[in-house]
Every structure is written in C-alpha cells, then in structure tokens.
Amino acid sequence: MRTSFISTIGVSLGFFAAVSLSLPNRLPEEHVNSLNVRKPTDWGAVNWNAVNWGAVNWDAVNWNSVFHKPTPTAKPSKPKPTSKPKPTSKPKPKPTSKPKPKPTHNSDPKPKPDSKPSKPASKLKASQKLWGVAYSPFNNDGSYAGVDTVTADLKKAAKITSNIRLYATDKTQLGVVMQAIKKSKIPLGIHAGIWVQNGKAAMQDELNGFVSAVKKYGKGMIKGVSVGNEDITSGVPESTLIGYIKDVRARLKKEGLGSIPVYTTQQDGIFTKKMAAVSDIIQVNIQTIFDKSFTSIDASAKSVLARAKSVKKNVAGGKPVRIGEVGWASSGNTGPAPLNVKNLAAFAKRFRCIAAGSGFGYFYFEFKDALWKKKIISKSIPSRELHFGLYGPSGKPKFNLKSLHSC
Numbered sequence: 117m118r119t120s121f122i123s124t125i126g127v128s129l130g131f132f133a134a135v136s137l138s139l140p141n142r143l144p145e146e147h148v149n150s151l152n153v154r155k156p157t158d159w160g161a162v163n164w165n166a167v168n169w170g171a172v173n174w175d176a177v178n179w180n181s182v183f184h185k186p187t188p189t190a191k192p193s194k195p196k197p198t199s200k201p202k203p204t205s206k207p208k209p210k211p212t213s214k215p216k217p218k219p220t221h222n223s224d225p226k227p228k229p230d231s232k233p234s235k236p237a238s239k240l241k242a243s244q245k246l247w248g249v250a251y252s253p254f255n256n257d258g259s260y261a262g263v264d265t266v267t268a269d270l271k272k273a274a275k276i277t278s279n280i281r282l283y284a285t286d287k288t289q290l291g292v293v294m295q296a297i298k299k300s301k302i303p304l305g306i307h308a309g310i311w312v313q314n315g316k317a318a319m320q321d322e323l324n325g326f327v328s329a330v331k332k333y334g335k336g337m338i339k340g341v342s343v344g345n346e347d348i349t350s351g352v353p354e355s356t357l358i359g360y361i362k363d364v365r366a367r368l369k370k371e372g373l374g375s376i377p378v379y380t381t382q383q384d385g386i387f388t389k390k391m392a393a394v395s396d397i398i399q400v401n402i403q404t405i406f407d408k409s410f411t412s413i414d415a416s417a418k419s420v421l422a423r424a425k426s427v428k429k430n431v432a433g434g435k436p437v438r439i440g441e442v443g444w445a446s447s448g449n450t451g452p453a454p455l456n457v458k459n460l461a462a463f464a465k466r467f468r469c470i471a472a473g474s475g476f477g478y479f480y481f482e483f484k485d486a487l488w489k490k491k492i493i494s495k496s497i498p499s500r501e502l503h504f505g506l507y508g509p510s511g512k513p514k515f516n517l518k519s520l521h522s523c
Contacts, residue, residue, distance in 0.1 A: 244521040246468055248279035248307065248479040249506070250441060253289045256509050258491030260289055267296040272507070273483055274302050276517055281440070281479040283345050284311035285325035294333035305339040307479070309381075312344040312360050313352060319360055327371050340377035341368075342399060342440070348386050361394045381440040384423050387431055398432045400424065401441035403481070405500075410452040413459055416444075417467040424476050436477075442467060443481035446514055448500025455500060461515040464506065469523035485509045 251273060253261045261269070270293070273280060282290060290308060297304055310322040330338055343361045348354060357380060365378045379395035384402050392398050402423050404416040420442050428437040444463035445455045453459075464480065471478055485505035489497050507513050 246277040246464075246480045246520065247471065247477045248281055249273055249277045250443075250479045250482040251280040251282060251293075251484075252482070252486060252488070253282075253286065253293055254486075254488035254492075256487040258488040260286065261292070263292050263296050263299075266292050267300050267302070268511075269483065270296055270302045270304060271300065272511075274304050276506070276520060277480070278303065279305045279307060279339065279477075279479070280483070281307045281309070281342075283309040283342075285309075285322045285329070286311075287325060288329075290326060291329040291332060294329055294337060297337055298333050304337070306337050307339050308341040309345060310341060310343050310360075310364060312357065313347055313350050316360075319363075323364055323367055327367065327373070330373060330376075331371070335373055335376060338376055340379065340397060342379055342381045345381045345440070346383060346401060347380075348382055354388065354390060358390060358394050361391075365394075384427050387427060389431055389433065392431050392433055392435060395435070398427060398435050398437045399440040400427050400437065402439055403441060403443065405444055405450050405453045405455070407453065408451060410454070413462045413466055416453070417463060417470055420467065421470060421474050421476065424474075439471075439476055439478035441481040442478055443504045445500040445503045446505075447503045448498055450500050455503075457514050460504075460506075461519065465520050465523075468520055472523075480506070483507060484511070 251269070253266050253269075255261050255265070270280070280293075282293065284290075285308070290306075293306065296302065297306070308326060310319065310326055312319045312322075326341065341364065343364050344352065344357055347357055361378060361380055365374075368374055368376055368378065377396040379397040379399050380391055381399040381401060382391065384400035387398065387400050400423075402420045404419045404423075407416070407419070410416065420439065424437055424439055444453075444460045446457045446460045448455050467480075482504050484507040485503050487502055487509050489501055505514070506517065
C-alpha cells in the first residue's frame with residue numbers, strides 16, 4: 117500500500133500527506149487513516165528501514181505547504197517567550213536612557229571642579245620630593261645673599277622640597293630667608309640653626325638674632341631649631357653643648373616661643389643618650405660618602421637608613437629620629453667612593469626613593485655648591501666640601517632634577 121509522508125524536523129503532518137512512499141507490506145487501513153489526520157503520530161512505530169525512499173514522488177510534494185507550516189508551529193508560546201524579553205529589553209533602554217542624560221548633564225559641571233584639582237595635581241606629592249634640603253644664604257664670594265637672590269634660590273628649592281635647613285642665624289640672614297618666604301609666599305618650612313662653635317657670647321648673639329627674626333616674621337614657618345652642628349668633632353665639649361641646648365630652650369620659653377622644637381645635630385656615631393635626653397628630635401648627619409669601602413650607589417643609600425635605624429634603636433629613647441645631612445659630591449676625593457655628577461644624580465634619586473617609605477625625615481645636602489666656604493672657612497678646604505650641591509655655583513642644576521620625582 118502507498119502512503120503519503122516525508123520525514124523532516126518539526127513540520128506538520130500535512131506535509132507528509134503530499135509525499136508518496138512505497139512500503140513493501142501493506143499497512144492496515146486504520147494506520148493509513150492515522151497518518152492522514154492531524155493527530156500526533158507515533159514515529160517510534162514507523163519502520164524507517166522498510167521505507168522505499170526511491171519510490172517517493174518528490175514532484176508531488178507541495179513545498180509551499182511545507183514552508184508555511186513551520187510558521188504556524190512557531191505560533192505556540194515560543195514567540196511569546198521570545199517576545200517576553202522585549203519587556204525586559206524595554207526597561208533596559210529606559211533606565212539606560214534615563215541615566216544617560218543625567219551623566220551627560222553632570223559631566224559638564226564635573227570638568228570644571230575637576231579642572232581646579234588638576235592644577236594642584238600637576239604639583240608633586242610630598243613623597244615625590246626630597247623631604248628637605250640644606251641651604252646656606254651666601255654668595256659664591258662669601259658675602260651674604262640679598263633678598264632677591266634668596267627668593268630666587270628658594271623658589272627653585274620649593275620645586276624639589278618642602279623644607280629647608282639653615283645652619284645659623286648669620287646675623288640677619290635668617291630674617292632675609294623668612295622675609296623672602298613670607299613676601300613671595302614660598303611653600304617652605306624653615307628648620308633653623310644656631311651656631312655654637314665660636315663660644316658662648318657668639319652663641320648668645322645667634323640666639324638673639326633668632327628670637328628677633330621669629331618675632332618679626334612670625335613663628336609659623338619655623339619648624340624647629342638645631343643648637344649646633346657637628347660640634348663635638350670640632351672640639352666643643354658635650355657638657356658645654358648640652359648647656360647651650362638648655363639655654364636656648366629656656367630663652368624660647370621665656371619669649372613665648374616654647375612650642376618650637378629644640379635639639380642638636382651631630383654625626384650618628386657621636387650622638388649620645390645624654391644629648392638625646394635634652395633634644396626634642398634626634399637629628400644625625402649620615403654621610404656614607406666617607407665610608408672606608410664602596411660597593412655601589414644603592415648600597416651606600418641603603419646604608420644611610422640602616423644607620424638611622426640603629427640610632428633609633430640604641431640612642432633615641434623613643435624620640436623621633438631625623439637625618440640632618442645626606443648627600444654625594446660631584447667632584448673631589450673622600451676615599452673609595454667615586455665622586456662625579458653621574459653618581460651624585462644616581463645617589464640623590466636612589467636615596468629619595470628608598471627614604472620615601474622609611475618613616476625618616478632628612479635634609480639632602482645640599483641646595484647649591486658652597487664656594488663661599490673657601491672664602492669664609494679656609495682656602496685649603498677639601499674640594500669635596502664645595503661640590504655637594506644639586507645646583508652648581510652658577511645656579512644651574514647639575515642634572516635633570518625632574519628625574520628625582522620618579523623611582
């Protein structure tokens with residue numbers, strides 16, 4: 117018996133009515149009827165191996181009906197579920213479209229407030245600068261620098277640091293520095309000094325000059341005062357130095373300036389617990405450039421911090437430790453350490469980077485080459501003592517100082 121059907125995926129039974137298949141055995145009539153009606157068919161009962169596919173009259177197939185049927189089969193709830201995402205997609209554009217105008221409207225005002233911070237953002241963070249720099253307000257010929265020269269120097273200094281260290285009042289020079297900072301609003305803190313190596317009378321003159329300058333220009337910019345610098349190695353007895361420290365503290369307290377920290381600055385190997393007891397800050401000079409051996413710039417820089425840690429552990433007694441001097445000379449001779457501009461630049465950069473997270477404040481030695489020392493101290497002073505400056509005697513930097521700002 118011939119029965120009309122074709123096997124295809126998901127098409128309706130009407131398609132099979134158009135196809136004639138020859139089966140070797142006749143099927144019962146009720147099976148034929150069941151195949152020609154639009155009822156579910158038990159396809160599992162069909163003996164597909166018995167179908168003579170070559171006998172199918174493919175020309176008799178109504179292909180239009182074949183391809184029209186799938187669309188009705190798609191009518192069930194499948195299109196509806198597929199259309200259900202439409203509500204989900206509709207809310208999406210709505211929320212996204214609603215916020216879009218808001219950010220676009222808000223983005224207009226944002227650049228304005230953001231543009232203000234962008235200016236300070238171009239300035240360096242404190243961690244990108246040297247913590248402090250030692251500065252001496254002298255001209256190359258040993259004369260005192262005027263306020264214009266000092267102002268120009270300090271404006272340069274403010275680009276690489278936030279603090280300067282002075283070694284003495286130098287009659288009116290502390291006042292000149294304070295005047296320059298105050299008048300030009302230079303963002304620098306002053307860590308002042310009182311020179312004590314010329315006897316008690318000279319020390320008192322220094323102290324008087326300090327008090328006078330601070331009262332005239334205000335104590336706000338004064339962050340502390342060091343009584344002396346490397347005095348023990350210059351012959352000042354420890355007991356005398358301790359007496360000077362006490363005298364300065366008592367005088368400042370009497371003048372209403374008692375909040376200013378008072379301390380001394382000596383080499384780390386010389387600083388004693390007795391000095392620490394009368395100092396508000398333990399400030400030590402550490403110059404690895406004078407070490408008896410040299411391995412690398414990196415090792416020399418790390419050695420400074422190791423020695424500072426030793427002072428903190430063994431001498432400070434819980435008080436803060438700060439490095440009063442650390443640096444590298446660009447010429448001269450101190451022993452095995454190679455002194456040149458390249459190594460000066462390498463040491464300055466490396467030390468800044470490793471000191472940034474160390475917890476130690478420090479003063480890099482120094483701002484400018486000190487040719488004035490040859491005039492004031494001695495004509496035979498070692499060349500190395502003149503060439504620690506980041507700036508040369510002409511006022512030009514010895515290397516690209518912007519390289520200090522990155523590690």
